[in-house]
Amino acid sequence: MTFTSPAQRKEFMARIPKVELHLHIExxxxxxxxxxxxxxxEPHSLLRSVEDLQxxxxxxxxxxxxxxxxxxxxxxxxxxxxxxxAYQVLRDLRAQNVHYVEAHYSPGGYLNQxxxxxxxxxxxxxxxxxxxxxFGIRCEFIIDLIRHHGVDKGWHYVDEATxxxxxxxxxxxxxxxxxxxxxxxxxxxxxxxKRRGFHLVAHAGEAAGxxxxxxxxxxxxxxxxxxxxxxxxxxELVTLLKERxxxxxxxxVSNVKTGVCKAVEKHPIRDxxxxxxxxxxxxxxxxxxxTSMTEEYDTLSEQLLFTRDELKQxxxxxxxxxxxxxxxxxxxxxxxxxxxxxxxxx
Numbered sequence: 001m002t003f004t005s006p007a008q009r010k011e012f013m014a015r016i017p018k019v020e021l022h023l024h025i026e027x028x029x030x031x032x033x034x035x036x037x038x039x040x041x042e043p044h045s046l047l048r049s050v051e052d053l054q055x056x057x058x059x060x061x062x063x064x065x066x067x068x069x070x071x072x073x074x075x076x077x078x079x080x081x082x083x084x085x086a087y088q089v090l091r092d093l094r095a096q097n098v099h100y101v102e103a104h105y106s107p108g109g110y111l112n113q114x115x116x117x118x119x120x121x122x123x124x125x126x127x128x129x130x131x132x133x134x135f136g137i138r139c140e141f142i143i144d145l146i147r148h149h150g151v152d153k154g155w156h157y158v159d160e161a162t163x164x165x166x167x168x169x170x171x172x173x174x175x176x177x178x179x180x181x182x183x184x185x186x187x188x189x190x191x192x193x194k195r196r197g198f199h200l201v202a203h204a205g206e207a208a209g210x211x212x213x214x215x216x217x218x219x220x221x222x223x224x225x226x227x228x229x230x231x232x233x234x235x236e237l238v239t240l241l242k243e244r245x246x247x248x249x250x251x252x253v254s255n256v257k258t259g260v261c262k263a264v265e266k267h268p269i270r271d272x273x274x275x276x277x278x279x280x281x282x283x284x285x286x287x288x289x290x291t292s293m294t295e296e297y298d299t300l301s302e303q304l305l306f307t308r309d310e311l312k313q314x315x316x317x318x319x320x321x322x323x324x325x326x327x328x329x330x331x332x333x334x335x336x337x338x339x340x341x342x343x344x345x346x
Contacts, residue, residue, distance in 0.1 A: 019318030027285025086127025
């Protein structure tokens with residue numbers, strides 16, 4: 001694609017119709033909102049500007065990222081905070097022409113601060129309802145069981161989320177450190193969650209290798225893989241992913257910022273797309289990685305040389321990989337095709 005200026009290119013990327021399937025709501029808090037939370041608790045904090053916060057969110061490796069994630073959580077102190085967080089995150093996404101979101105949330109990380117899963121969930125739903133009314137963006141939530149919290153707590157989290165199933169919550173996920181907490185112990189819990197009607201996803205192949213992806217598929221029965229970066233380590237796995245069309249929620253900037261991928265140019269997303277895998281692009285924790293959905297598409301275009309047709313394929317893959325009903329998918333495809341037709345004149 002040829003653009004007359006970086007500004008024209010960015011405008012094009014912003015106008016691409018998008019679906020976001022791998023977003024952690026607590027990692028997407030706009031910097032201005034996060035600064036307000038910090039100053040409420042620590043009025044004399046040395047973090048005074050967006051630039052200060054961006055420097056704070058710089059990581060030496062994946063464990064360092066997890067440490068700063070926990071630090072950030074200490075400033076979210078009330079259940080009501082989650083309503084404003086959801087509203088502001090979705091407002092930011094809608095400004096990037098994101099139509100639909102399936103967002104992870106991790107309420108178990110706040111229980112020791114006196115918050116409840118019920119209260120967090122209800123305020124998130126209230127925030128997304130306000131965003132739908134004000135901005136027209138749809139959002140459903142996936143509850144993260146948090147690997148290192150253990151299976152017993154995972155059962156509790158699923159029980160607490162069950163009353164909200166198909167009323168704001170649609171699935172369960174499994175995030176956290178892969179190396180120390182493999183998926184297999186969660187197999188029975190995942191099978192029960194499926195019986196109840198939850199959709200099943202899990203982070204796999206991000207910081208750990210192909211074996212982690214195999215386990216998520218074979219032990220947990222997942223429908224979609226969070227990241228899947230390291231599938232290339234096993235050609236048989238890549239073949240399986242293609243044959244079954246198991247979606248990969250890929251997050252290029254995140255993978256580079258956490259050090260699990262050494263450089264954008266080394267990211268396998270282009271290779272996976274060319275091999276026929278069902279890949280999507282997502283922003284993961286955009287506020288913590290100084291990225292956005294628009295930036296992710298721009299990275300594909302500028303650094304990985306995706307063509308306009310390939311960007312359109314990624315855009316439509318987001319619909320195909322979502323947990324929307326077939327009727328809703330067809331309606332969204334029609335909308336996306338219309339918007340891409342308008343973009344064709346750019």
